Amino acid sequence: MKAIVLRTYGSPDDLAITEIDKPVPGDDEVLVRVRATSVQPYDWHHMRGEPYIARLMPGSLGLRGPKIGILGADLAGQVEAVGKDVTGFGPGDEVFAQSNQGGFAEYACVRESDLAPKPGNLSFEQAAAVPMAANTALMGLCDQGRLQAGQRVLVNGASGGVGTFAVQIARALGAEVTAVCGARNVDLVKSLGATEVIDYTTEDFTRNGQRHDLLLDIAGGHSGSACRRALTRKGTYVAIGGPPGRWLQPAGHVFAAVASSPFVSQRMVMTDVVTCGQKRQNLLTLTRLIEDGEITPIIDRTYPFEEIPAAVRYQEEGHVVGKVVITVR
Template sequence: MKAIIYQKYGSPENLTLQEVNRPEPKADEVLVKVLAASLNQADGYMLSGTPFPLRFSAGLFRPKNQILGADISGVIERVGKEVKQFQVGDEVFGDLSGSGFGGFAEYAVAKETTVAKKPKSLTFEEAAAMPMASVTALQGLRDLGQIKKGDEVLINGASGGVGSFAVQIAKAFGANVTAVCSRRNVELAKSLGADEVIDYAVRDFTKEGKKFDLILDGPVNHALNQIEAVLKDGGRYVAFGFSMATLLLGPWKSFRTGKKFANLIAKVKQADLESVATLADKGKISPYIQQNFMLDEVPQAMNLLKNGKISGKLSIII
């Protein structure tokens, strides 16, 4: 099969298209004929081997798993003997980040619990753009954010992969959503359902006096004291872009103020894949794909991810 391989950490120039052996599913795995994949920041971290601590699991000096790609959609071609939920021919989508990646290839293996039935209303390209970003948004809003109907919610980084889903999911929960993004993405944020859109180059949401029940933050470009000032009593702040300040000071601030400050570390959960699939089939959420690439164009896509500010997602057609 054809796959995009990297044998050493570094830049997208290390990615090459090669012929490799097709993987074989274990007893609790399925073999998926991959029809589409998408890029996430996690792929960039794995490619570069940074931050350095990730190498303790990914490979200290060189990558243990040489095929990137977490988000996939496709058709099941084989099932392991212990697999109960799926059969050959099922259309699925899923997140391989917890089991070695491997999506930038014609075939990939996935644990039964990391895939779900593809939303019927979406194409394979659209479905592949969903898993990691939409589940991250869902877990940030619902689990850590404890979102409820009528909440005033601010999404900082509303036009990115996670943020674009977060706006839609927050609206599906019945929240009033303020989106923060760049000027070029104002119309996109409005189209996603945001009630108000702030161009961060013109306005600073921490200086306008409005307070929020929940802030979901990707850029993490404000001090925690500024965030605290615009949270309502009992408000929640969830950083889905890693924040050392939230990690170190969040527990103390949560205890002292009665407001909640937390870093989100999303986890692959089949139930959450099923939840976002249901939202998609109900017309509540849909991915925004900035650009499609072919499998041999993954290096170009990775360069764009590395160097540009992406609106929504980048999709790989296989």
């Protein structure tokens, strides 16, 4: 089968299509014929092995080389075969998954606990745009953010992959949403359900006097202490991302904010979607919202499988609106 095999850290120019053997599913795994996948910051961080500090920490970045052999955290496709302990899926079923790796290939083995039936009203390309970004938004709002209907939520970085889902999910759960993005994306974010949209190039949301019960910080750009000015006294700050960097960022931004939590009245927490133990449950929750018409994936560009290096390069530029999707078939 064809796959993009990551043998060493590097740039998009180092990503090349390779012929390898089709994987064989383990006892609790499903072999999926991948029809579509997506590209996100998670992929290029692992491609480059950055930030360097993360190589010294427990996780999926190896010290001298990548631990992940095939990138692509999201995938959508059809079940080809199942392991002997799999009971919920059979050949031909249409599924989508957050597997954290394997999507940049024609076939991928996924644990049964990491996938769910594909939403019936989405194409494979649309479904592949959902898992990691939407799961991050859902966890940030509900698990870490403890969102309640009627609360005021601010989403900083509302036009990206996680942000476009966060605005829609927060609105669907009954929140009043303020979104922060660039001027060119104001109309889009309003259409997703934001009550108010702040253009970060002309207004600083940390200094406009508004207070929110929950702040999802996807874009970074302001320190955790500055973001506290935009929270109520008992509000919650959820760190999801931050400005990229070779050595420390965005990890430094996230950890610095969380480290302040014991010393302030607000809750300062982070979201870790990679180690999430309820991926299937969350995918089922997202499916209900999708099939009810509450959330829709926003796709910026779609690339064919052969142009994955170009797709990663575009994602790395940092101007993607919604998601970048790869058609594998």
